[in-house]
Every structure is written in C-alpha cells, then in structure tokens.
Amino acid sequence: MPHLAPFRGVRPEDALAGEIIAPPYDVLDRDEAREILARQPRSFLAVTRSDATLPDSEDAHGPAAYAAARTALDRMLADGSLVQDAAPCFYLYSQTWQGRTQVGLMAAAKVADYDAGIIKKHELTRPDKEQDRVDHIEALDAQTGLVFLGFRAAGDGADALGLLEGLAARLPAAWTVTTDDEVTHRLQVVSAADDIAALQSAFEKLDALYVADGHHRSAAASRVCAARKGAGHSDRFLVGVYPDAHLRVLAYNRVVADLNGMSVAEFELALAESFVLTEGVAPVPAGRGHWTMYLAGRWVGLTARPGVVPDDPVGGLDAAVLQDRVLAPLLGIDNPRTNTRIRFVGGIRGHEALSSAVDKGAAVAFHLHPTGMDQLFAVADADRLMPPKCTWFEPKLRGGVVGHRLID
Secondary structure, eight states: OOOEEOBOOEEEOGGGHHHHOBOOGGGOOHHHHHHHHHHOTTOTHHHHTGGGGSOTTSOTTSHHHHHHHHHHHHHHHHTTSEEEOSSOBEEEEEEEETTEEEEEEEEEEEHHHHHTTSEEOOSOOOHHHHHHHHHHHHHHTEEOSOEEEEEOOSGGGHHHHHHHHHHHHHSOOSEEEEOTTSOEEEEEEEOOHHHHHHHHHHHTTOSOEEEEEOHHHHHHHHHHHHHHTTTTTTTEEEEEEEEGGGOOEEOEEEEESOOTTOOHHHHHHHHTTTEEEEESOOSSOOSTTEEEEEETTEEEEEEEOTTSSOSSTTTTSHHHHHIIIIITTTTOOSOTTTOTTEEEEEGGGHHHHHHHHHHTTOSEEEEOOOOOHHHHHHHHHTTOOOOSSOOEESSOOOBTSOBEESOO
C-alpha cells in the first residue's frame, strides 16, 4: 500500500502566487526562461532554471547554477515571497482547462515505496538528467519539482477520488491564478487532522501508484535518500497524485527529416505491407490501431493490417507499432532517443504543427492516437518500459506551487 504523509510545505505567499508559479523547468530553453524572469522577477524559475540568471558562459548544470538556485530559494524565504507552513499539511492542487478540472493531492511519498515498486515506473532515465536532479536537490536541501503520479479511480480508488472531489468543493482556496495559457490553477490547504487521516486511509487501500511524469525526479530522490541514509526528510519525496479519470493525455507525434533514400511512391508501397492506406482522411486518427501521415502535401490514413498489432502491453502500443513497423525498418531510425533525423511534437501543438513541419522541408509526419492511462498502468504492472515520448499530459503542472524541504 502507498504511504502518503503531510509535510510542512514551502509555498508562495498567497497574494504573490501569480508572480511566482512558473512553467515546468524542462519545457523551456535558457532564453525563454530568461525572458520570463525579465518580465516576472519573482518567478520560481530563478530556482528551477537558475542558469537563466547567469551568463551563457556558465554551464547550465554546473556548480554556479546550483549555487544560484540555492541563493534564490533562500532569498525568497527571507523576503517572505515564500513561506513554510508551521504544521504538516496536505495540499490540493487543481488545474482547470477547456472546461475540465483535474484535482491532485500534493503529499510526501516514501522513497521506500518507490524502491519497492509500490510506486511504479514505466520509463528509463538518462544518467545526465538524473544527476542534474540529484545535484539540484542536494544544493537546495529541498525538492522543488513534484513527481506526477496517477492512480486508478475505479474500484479501490473510489474513496480517494471521492475525498479529493469533496475536499476540493468544500475547502477555501489559498489562491487561484489563471496563467497566460488559459489554465486556472488553484491551491487548497488540507490542515484538519480528520481530513488528513481520511486521505491517508483512502490511499492506503490502493495497491500501487504510477509515475506519469517525473522519472528522473523520483530516481534522484531515491539516490539522495540513500546518500543521506534517510536523514531529515530525505526518506520522503514530493508528489502530486491525480486520479486517472481526471487526466487528459494528448498524442505525442513524430516528424522525420527524410525518407531514408526512398521516393514517396516507394515508401507508400513499403507501408502497404503492414497498413491499409486511405486517402482524404481527417488529420486526427480515429482510435487505437490507426495513424495519420502527412506526406507530399496531403493526409493519409494508416490502419494496421491483421496481425500487425501484437497482444502485448508494450509492443501493442501505437508508438511501438510505428517504431517497429515503420521508423526502424523503413526509415532507419533504430534508436529514436538519439537519432537526429526524428523529432517529437507534443499534441498540444495540434496537427497544424505537423503539416507545417513537412511543408517547410521535413519528409513525413505521423499523428498518433493518445496513449491511454490504462495502457500506462498495464506496462508498469508488467514491469516493462514504454518507448520514448508516448504520453503528453495537459495541462502542465506549474513549478513553485509547493516545495518539500529535506531539513527544517
């Protein structure tokens, strides 16, 4: 069973939340972060993208960047921009976008649950990105980026879902902020002992929680805990836990620079061995087992022929079928993590971004159907790993909402 604990969160002074909460650190480049900081000097990017406060000559992942992050965090605590709650609390962090609201519980999860596989993962981590998160946590003595977890709201998760929705309807908001991407973010503090106990009891009924995003942050927390031998609060890590029924997963699409030496006609003939090609389709695939392709100025539908999609939690994913039947054997992209001829485009950008990329010089773009949370759960339950770039969650969770200090 997962063990979630309240904690003394570090969070924006309520009136300043709109100036402080920031886009996730890993969706911005250095110049974009610098531009936001120029407009919003209180932005939490000073902590999460401290490299943007330094000259370009300084390594974005070097000692000076981590030192600058610690300086920024200490300054914000000293000047009252950030405050730490006097007693341990849970926090509800919700986002409303396009008429849909997702409500999550911000809590301190046990590193031991992650190490034991009670908090399940589905992706590989890159050593350099994992080390960056270790160095950031160590420099700050704090976790400032939450690990985004999902859970099954049906069955044993029904009580947890009901509590989240009931508390969200009952508790006052500490603050509500609508960001420039038209997402309304809201933070509510759960401080009553009865509410805290009820939430803990409800989540303990679950068999597992699942990492939706934050594999590097969770792996880094495990390493920091081991290095510190669990001292202070290093045996816990910051999570935001959301019910699958609330979450919206968008497609994660692919653009390929060239046809690996083939003509358009040769490529389509090769595709026809595994797929039925249909002209004149809408750009968005109809469902699982269907793809659309923008090639030579028009959209073409791809439907898997019988036997092409295996009955396997990983191999049956649309992204895996595309990789195994098209990208690797036909286009020569054996390792999409490292091959420079492919790039990935989040579904938030729409199908127009795909056709535009091809019209501007790329060879072909593929629009996938979104991976479902049921598929993510199945892969993790099988102790398997997804191909890269299978899920794009929207709306994005902001940085600086609540932080978790490893020392008081």
